[in-house]
Amino acid sequence: MSTQTKTPDEAYDQQCENPVGCKSIELLIEPRDRDLGGFSVRRLLPTIRRRMVGPWVFFDHLGPAEFAAGDGINVLPHPHINLATVTYLFEGEILHRDSLGSEQPIRPGDVNLMVAGRGITHSERERPEVTQSAHRLHGLQLWLALPEADEEIDPAFYHYPSADIPRVDVDGVPARVVMGSAYGASSPVKVFASTLYVEAYLQAGQSIRVPDAIERAVYVAEGELCASETVIPEHAMAVFTSAPEIELTATRESRIAIIGGESPGRRYMEWNFVSSRRERIEQAKAEWKEQTFPKVAGDEDDFIPMPE
Template identity: 80%
Template sequence: MSTLTQHPDEAFDQDCLKPAGCKLVELLIEPRDKDLGGFSVRRVLPTMQRRMVGPWIFFDHMGPADFAAGEGINVRPHPHVNLATVTYLFEGEILHRDSVGSYQPIRPGDVNLMVAGKGITHSERERSEVTAKAHRLHGLQLWLALPEADEEIDPAFYHYPSADIPRVEVDGVPIRVIMGSAYGATSPVKVYADTLYVEAHLKAGQTIKVPDAQERAVYVAEGELTAGATSVPEHAMAVFSDAPGIELTATRDSRIAIVGGEHLGRRYIEWNFVSSRRERIQQAKADWKAQTFPKVKGDDEEFIPLPE
């Protein structure tokens, strides 16, 4: 089913200029569990209440999932168009392969950026060395909508090892700037629009400010925090207003992801396809059904059929 992203214009709230004068949290999103075959994820975006936060149109929290020896994730080749995927692991490893020839194990702290553009196919599996013993997988996978001018660019793959991602400490809080600029640091990860993606670890009682961006939200992967008078529990996302100087305070030891950026306008999403044009998604569905998408190099004997 197609889902339409709409973002009505809102008048600026003059009360936001006054201390505690405006609502800091516009929406609190509780994720829903989604079975991916063998393990489940918490799907945060999109929801009926909120389709996007900045350019981010899809947000999955994977695990933590424990696998016995001989088991693991095994996502067969599938397609994407007009978006970019961003994979970031806390624990475990995923083997990424795609139709531009990439073969890349993704490990904790790495940033894996796959740009679908006019069309890409990829698979997500695990190396035999990983599945040979009991192991755990835990991380986040997000999708970025691309600006209209970039939706049909050539597909590409970018991998950034953990050591290349900036680390800063603000008031005793360790922070990684995964994408965009925040806290005086700029990530080397390629962006196509103003994009914010930050990971932070807060001890109970610690506080950080939310970086500025046109749209912003925080997801609590572990722990619990408060934003003003709003409590944000574990596995929930708080979408913020445009109030300045929003602070987050951990009520328990917490691992959080702050995301946001510029609003890109209306987007459609269906299955693995995102586009500003509904007809582009219909074309992508027809192309996948006809199997005219490029094949994953070294993994071209299986594929996920188009859902009927």
């Protein structure tokens, strides 16, 4: 996806709280709604108080959005550098196209991994077969910062169908290991450093342990959790401390995403560009203004202008 704002440090100043007396939660982040061209998203990362969790520099919750016949997601071609995008849907479908020539519908449970590397352009729309009738869209899109050694690698696109993503039973809780390793299972999705991404669905009263990782957080897409007697409400993200054996208990039926991993170090971010070097972002801005980025195959005419 594309962010519509140029300076995220100022734009993403959402409400953050430090839970008093909680040894397991460092920060609670409440989202802000952002318009993404016809529908809104809840944006959790980055914030002024927390730029990253492990390698994850950007976290969007899409929907659930209701579209009438003839409407749908329509994100025009836009560029990225030095990062990878990870798209995972609960409902609906998105048609991904990019400047490598990829054209791939992503459906619930699939994982789309787009590695921007030295530069890529992509669009996110919907097929006519989807938009011809009323439909819903619901999912998550995250960006992860590539390690410095991999920031300028060749761009690449990987699609993993739902059947390839490991499903595990954690004391009766169904979970999927989207990226990395957890609960005795390892995902086939490519990673560049220590990375954690787990989706789980809890019934009221069920509990799940947070996997070990250098940095960790949980997002409540639906429902409500409790950790060490601290409530994590729906649509909030809790960033954890290094406390061991953190357990999450659902106070009602809940869909959650646990993320984390190793931080690659400081990253600069402006618009859709993330890099360890400010000068690289300035270069990418100039290239997009001059329209020297590669074009999206089959979607060459439209583009999102660089915000001024």
